[in-house]
Amino acid sequence: MTQRINAMAQSPELFKKFVEFSMLVKKSGTIEASILHLIDIRASQMNGCGFCLDMHVKEAKIDGERELRVHHVAIWRESSLFSPRERAALAWTEVLTRLPEHGVPDDIYEQVRAQLSEKEIADLSFAVMAINGWNRLNVGFRTTPGAADKAYGLDRAKLD
Template sequence: MTQRINYFQQSPELCKKFVEFSTLLNDCTIEEPIRDLVNIRASQINGCGFCLDMHVKEARIHGERELRLHHVAVWRESTLFSPRERAALAWTEVLTTLPEHGVPDEIYERVRGQFSEKELSDLTFEVMAINGWNRANVAFRTVPGSSDKAFGLDKANLA
């Protein structure tokens, strides 16, 4: 795969602001393991090889177990995720795919049972951010692993 354009070079100020926005999420109310799962699941749904590669490596660096990473795609059938993680994954899926008639009340109520209003708001911004990154990297065919050294992802030892 060949990258189409380098959007960081073409739109440096916009990328800088989007990176700042994404970096703010590191200090939000949503714990890192859930943020990792959200980023992986949205990237799977969107078919973003660059982001999927990046976030699997980040999750491993953060201490995530390998088997759980393999189970993200089948989280409904897996026994490896807590109710809170399941709610976050359900929220990620519904916001990433946006059904024709919006978010069903049943999903909202299930997620709301696991997250406070502030946490749900923060989780929504996490989903928004990864979907934005997915769209840019899919559009411009950013090559998976091409920024490993720059982001310290070579430390995951998953090459």
């Protein structure tokens, strides 16, 4: 598969601002980095974004995430490896990634509200919004998985 266009080269100012937004979300400090990795992986799986999935699996490994947990993200409901807080974040990620026709069901919101503060839910929602934006950009332009490993230091993950 060949990359269609390079969005960074074509729209450098917009790309830069979206990177800044994404970094601000990650630095908000209310949501643990481990959960941010999980939601980035899950949304990327759901959206079929090979570039982002590849990137976030490598980032998670570099940050010390256990390999089996990464494999279990796709089956998080059946897995015993995730805490109630992580499960709530994954449920919120899924519902915001594929919005139901009639909106977010109350039971999912209540599950999330039981585990996260209002500020955390807001920050988590921005994180989900960011990864979905990146997924759409990279799926649309067929960005090659692993293409930016060296630039982003992801070759340190040693996942060949």
